[in-house]
Amino acid sequence: MERLLQSVKIAINEKVYVKDPESSDLGKRIIEKSILMIDEMGFEAFTFKKLGHEIGSNESSIYRYFENKHKLLVYLTSWYWGWVEYQLVFSTNSISDVDEKLKRAIEIISKPVEEDSHFLHINEVVLKRIVVNESSKSFLTKEVDIENKDGYFVIYKRMVTRLSEMINAVNPDYLYPTSLASTILEGVQHQNFLKDHFHSLTDCVANEDPGQFFVDLAFKTLKSH
Amino acid sequence: MERLLQSVKIAINEKVYVKDPESSDLGKRIIEKSILMIDEMGFEAFTFKKLGHEIGSNESSIYRYFENKHKLLVYLTSWYWGWVEYQLVFSTNSISDVDEKLKRAIEIISKPVEEDSHFLHINEVVLKRIVVNESSKSFLTKEVDIENKDGYFVIYKRMVTRLSEMINAVNPDYLYPTSLASTILEGVQHQNFLKDHFHSLTDCVANEDPGQFFVDLAFKTLKSH
DNA sequence: TAAATTATGATAGTAACACTATTATATTTG
DNA sequence: CAAATATAATAGTGTTACTATCATAATTTA
Numbered sequence: 197m198e199r200l201l202q203s204v205k206i207a208i209n210e211k212v213y214v215k216d217p218e219s220s221d222l223g224k225r226i227i228e229k230s231i232l233m234i235d236e237m238g239f240e241a242f243t244f245k246k247l248g249h250e251i252g253s254n255e256s257s258i259y260r261y262f263e264n265k266h267k268l269l270v271y272l273t274s275w276y277w278g279w280v281e282y283q284l285v286f287s288t289n290s291i292s293d294v295d296e297k298l299k300r301a302i303e304i305i306s307k308p309v310e311e312d313s314h315f316l317h318i319n320e321v322v323l324k325r326i327v328v329n330e331s332s333k334s335f336l337t338k339e340v341d342i343e344n345k346d347g348y349f350v351i352y353k354r355m356v357t358r359l360s361e362m363i364n365a366v367n368p369d370y371l372y373p374t375s376l377a378s379t380i381l382e383g384v385q386h387q388n389f390l391k392d393h394f395h396s397l398t399d400c401v402a403n404e405d406p407g408q409f410f411v412d413l414a415f416k417t418l419k420s421h
Numbered sequence: 422m423e424r425l426l427q428s429v430k431i432a433i434n435e436k437v438y439v440k441d442p443e444s445s446d447l448g449k450r451i452i453e454k455s456i457l458m459i460d461e462m463g464f465e466a467f468t469f470k471k472l473g474h475e476i477g478s479n480e481s482s483i484y485r486y487f488e489n490k491h492k493l494l495v496y497l498t499s500w501y502w503g504w505v506e507y508q509l510v511f512s513t514n515s516i517s518d519v520d521e522k523l524k525r526a527i528e529i530i531s532k533p534v535e536e537d538s539h540f541l542h543i544n545e546v547v548l549k550r551i552v553v554n555e556s557s558k559s560f561l562t563k564e565v566d567i568e569n570k571d572g573y574f575v576i577y578k579r580m581v582t583r584l585s586e587m588i589n590a591v592n593p594d595y596l597y598p599t600s601l602a603s604t605i606l607e608g609v610q611h612q613n614f615l616k617d618h619f620h621s622l623t624d625c626v627a628n629e630d631p632g633q634f635f636v637d638l639a640f641k642t643l644k645s646h
Numbered sequence: 647t648a649a650a651t652t653a654t655g656a657t658a659g660t661a662a663c664a665c666t667a668t669t670a671t672a673t674t675t676g
Numbered sequence: 677c678a679a680a681t682a683t684a685a686t687a688g689t690g691t692t693a694c695t696a697t698c699a700t701a702a703t704t705t706a
Contacts, residue, residue: 215682222683238563243663254684256666264664332557338463340618349619356622372624372634375612379638382611383604390603393565394574397581399597409597413604416645417638440653447654468692479655481695489693 204314206278209347212271215261223261225251227275228317230268235322239269239330266334270348273331276323277351279312280305284358294365299411301362305355306384306407328388356381367418376417380410429539431503434572437496440486448486450476452500453542455493460547464494464555491559495573498556501548502576504537505530509583519590524636526587530580531609531632553613581606592643601642605635 205218217223229251234242242265248255262268284304291297309324335349359377363370387406390398400406430443442448454476459467467490473480487493509529516522534549560574584602612631615623625631
């Protein structure tokens, strides 16, 4: 996996950006600092002007990479899911036992993030926090149908599909594999959010990932008779 | 239930508003039209200026009821959950069988909304769409911890607690009653969203509520042995 | 009923945001 | 070296999210 990832680039739909931020130093600084700033001040308070100031660049230069901050958020969350997808695929494709495979998949999705040295300008730990706290805003918009048609969310959708297929392999008679998959994927983010802000609304305690809850949920549901 | 609701007012935390919108005609028009406008144009495009124009009033007058549109959204979602809570309590408190009670509760939470003639200025069908499409934005903010401390989300939290207690009654040995409750409550909204915008990510088809999926999920999880 | 209080409306103003356009200046490439 | 490209700097526009002030209408109370 180490070797393979060395030459890997997470491919993001070209419609999301004006100019590929991976293609230049400035682009990488935009990604690097925007992650840190969105995490620190929240997506609403974050602006391209502030980002420009932070990276010692100009607002107008950032607009040459992203049309607006919404598309930057779509880019960041897509990148995150692309990155998780790699881990998911590499960690599960050698597993032939369908139960073990699904279990592993849910664990990969739930487990705390560790920094990945292959993408130096991206802090995956911080990016995960953005996904937990802000990523819903990338699709809870009036433009969601157009953007979906334009492929803005393909990576996330592929993740749900992969999980759904694994669920189906465990129990082909189960009636709601896709709903269970999307519930788990969204639920993991939500439980992580609750853990940090509404601890009375979750059984996952701090510094514990919601993996056990969802593994238990999935297998009890699928193995019920 | 008809009789009881006639004199009922959904009580919202006073910190959420400057002046109680239920206390005047203008206040009620603010609520009535804001629901329709947020649904139509989305929360981002919605402004107090546009609302003022729509209700034939002035922007500055609206500020006398709500400090900003974020608090109006908190008000609207709180009202919705307060309204659902009433239905939940009245529909389940006479049920002694714990299984039947939980099943009924999940159905109440999931079932399509019908207009309630007791609150003439509130279109509950439209309000439910706002909850599905926008309500996450009411807590996905940097101010969530302060607002939570100030009791902005008590009604929603009480809903999760109620559901959690019902889950616990069905199976006291189950380890994650609160996480299951919060997953169901959030999951219902998410499945409804997917049904409208990402039908490939759900097994709930249009015009069908996600109730069956969640009832099945809850009971298979709790009755597993 | 007049006076006082309160609610609403109208207008104006400010700082920040979300851009767009233009021009200047580096930097890279042919 | 010239040409092309990338970035920086500046300015400008319309909108948002308010705040402040004053006028007027409606309601309450003395």
